[in-house]
Amino acid sequence: MATANETNAHAAEGSAADDGPPQKSMTIGAVCKGLAQEFPDISISKIRYLEEQKLLNPRRTAGGYRLYSASDVVRLRTILRLQRDEFLPLRVIRQELASGRAGDGEGAVAATVQSVAGKRKRRASVSVTDGGAMYPLADVLEETRANPELVRELEDYGVIKGELRNGTHYYDETEREIIGAVTELARYGVGGRNLRVFRSSADREAALLQQILAPALRSRNPERRKEALEALENLAAVASHLKHLLLIRDLRKIAG
Amino acid sequence: MATANETNAHAAEGSAADDGPPQKSMTIGAVCKGLAQEFPDISISKIRYLEEQKLLNPRRTAGGYRLYSASDVVRLRTILRLQRDEFLPLRVIRQELASGRAGDGEGAVAATVQSVAGKRKRRASVSVTDGGAMYPLADVLEETRANPELVRELEDYGVIKGELRNGTHYYDETEREIIGAVTELARYGVGGRNLRVFRSSADREAALLQQILAPALRSRNPERRKEALEALENLAAVASHLKHLLLIRDLRKIAG
DNA sequence: CTTGACTCTCAAGCTCAGCTTGAAGGCAAG
DNA sequence: CTTGCCTTCAAGCTGAGCTTGAGAGTCAAG
Incomplete structure (x- = not known):
């Protein structure tokens, strides 16, 4: 748990005290734990596999242990x-x-993520079946540049709930994006109380979709259930698109 | 090899001469040959596979043959x-x-390749300020493969309104896409009456945004008005995204 | 109204990327 | 010197993305 960083076993080469500035290399296990937060499906064997595929090339100890530098x-x-x-x-x-x-x-690597990614986030939140990655509040605040007050407000309204783990709040990908979107809206003057409108319509729509897929979702046949989940994702995508179109239609009248 | 297009076997439905305006559908074999130019590893079985995966949904002849329209x-x-x-x-x-x-x-698809490809690029049809293109009912029906009944229903509900020009109904881009989306939903069993849910929430949200931007929108200063319109578009985009996220959040509970 | 090229469905199988698992053993620090 | 993390290597697993084959039907040209 925790950031599982320094606490970990075999954090090699820290030599003496915490005086040395950047000499900290980690063993594969420590690296794995450190990344597990953002990437729940990471594993030691996967990291090794990536090296085998020539994507990584960490230093080794005399005895053959992998040592990962910060840039690794x-x-x-x-x-x-x-x-x-x-x-x-x-x-x-x-x-x-x-x-x-x-x-x-x-710096170079950071640039790569941007340049390769080009645009931000493709998948992120479109999947009903969550990846499970969690982000600490501090990271979310920094990334979204959201007002902490507003995050609290969102929690009060029950829009997001977070997860309290050893003193820090953690949020999943969707919640992080919700915070980002709401922050954006706030810049235009859409305050917290207005969110009720969005929330209640989302609730209604979810109920509708649930009702429609209820039989299949309750099915004990796992195949059928899986199909229903896929249908749910597609329905969500189409429904969202439709809502957007309808909103545009209305706004056009307003703008007209 | 030329475009290897018209030369092909069984280019169905060209009926008589080249008088018919847009009635050209192709069989799977013709489509395959046509695309082999750009995609050497295309195959008939692959196209069928893509349909099985719900990525395509071509019309069929009475005998069960797939018929691909231009938009397909x-x-x-x-x-x-x-x-x-x-x-x-x-x-x-x-x-x-x-x-x-x-x-x-x-246009929309061209935009998609762009937008998904990486640049930001806003979708053609989401703009609050409409391009103004209109499509006759027949075209819309063919492209969306919508049930004419359903289109009528949508008009009754006031979701779309169309425009009557010399005997034919015409729809704008947004309406066409609405019809498409609703048709898609119908395939999953979301009937016409359920659309009230979507419509009313769109109305509420539009009212909210209008209220917020009302002063600027009413302004006599054209500059200010233009700014407000831009803000409206951004708000619409963010609001739609937020709605999607909230819906996902709800659905996750259902799926969980 | 036949003929032959084309198409249909359905079930089984194939290939490759991307890991996981297990066996058999070595390294590091309390 | 022991305990827990680490090593390699070979084999195996899973899911995506098609392909293949059998058996039957469709369509338009002749």
Whole structure:
């Protein structure tokens, strides 16, 4: 738990005290735990696999242990993000990283995520079946540049709920995006109380879809259930699109 | 090899001479040959597979033969491009298509390749300020493969209104897409009467946004008015995104 | 109204990416 | 010196994305 960072076993090469500025290399297990927050399906074997595929190349101890530097970890995070958010196959990620835009420098790698990603977030929240990644409040606040007050307000309204783990609030991907969207709306003067409108319509629509798919969702046949879940995702996508269109239609009258 | 297009066997429904304006549907074999130019690894079985995966839904002859309209082919080309150039899995392509970035319209789809491809690029049909293009009912019906009954129903409900010009109904881009989306929903069992839910929430949200931007929109200063319109578009986009997120959030509970 | 090219469905199978698992053993620090 | 993390290597698993084959039907040209 926690950030599982320094606390971990075998954090090699920290030598003496915490005086040394940037000499901290981590073992594979520590790296894995550190990334588990953002990437729940990471595993030691996966990291090793990525190395086998020439995407990583960490230092080794005399005894053969892998030692990951900070930039190794950054690179790994980049790889995982490109895979998860941009759906790039490893073959292509390897090229992207190799061909210029990123050696190892953190700046360079950060730039890569931007440049390769081009636009922000493709998948993010469209999936009903969540990946399970959680982000600490501090990160969310920094990324969305949201007002902490507003986050609290959202929690009070029950729009988001977060998860309290050893003293810090954690939010999932969807919640993070909700916070971002609401922050954006706030810039235009759409206050917290107005969110009721959005919330209640979402509730109604969810109820509608549930009702329609209820039989299949309750089915004990797992195949049928899986199909229903897929249908649910598609329905959500189409329904959202329809809502958008209807809103545009209304707004056009207003603008007209 | 030329375009290998008209030369093909069984180019159905061309009936008599070349008098018919837009009645050209192709069989699967013809479509396949036509696309082989750009996509060498296309195959008939692959096209059928894509249909099985709910990415396509062509008309059929009485005997069960697939008949691909021009817009079906455009859609298919979009799918293949997203797959080849963007490495998107079919799952994601399905969502991208369902959730608006591409209906079928040529402009819209071109925009999709762009927008999904990476640049920001707003979708053609979401703009509050309409382009003004109008499509005759017959075209809309063919493209969306909507039930005429359903279109009438939508008009009764006041969701769309169309325009009567010398005997034929004409619809704008947004209306056409609404019809498409509703048709899609109908395939999942979301009937006409359920649309009230969507409509009323759109109305409420429009009212909210109007209220917020009312002063600026009423302004006599054209500059200020233009700014307000832009704000309206952004608000609409963000609001739609937020609604989608909230819906996902609710659905996750259901699915859980 | 036949003929032959084309198409249909359905079930089974195939390939490859992307990991996971297990066995058999070595390294590091309390 | 023991305990827990680490190593390699080979084999295996899973799901996506098609392909193949069998058996039957459709369509338009002749």
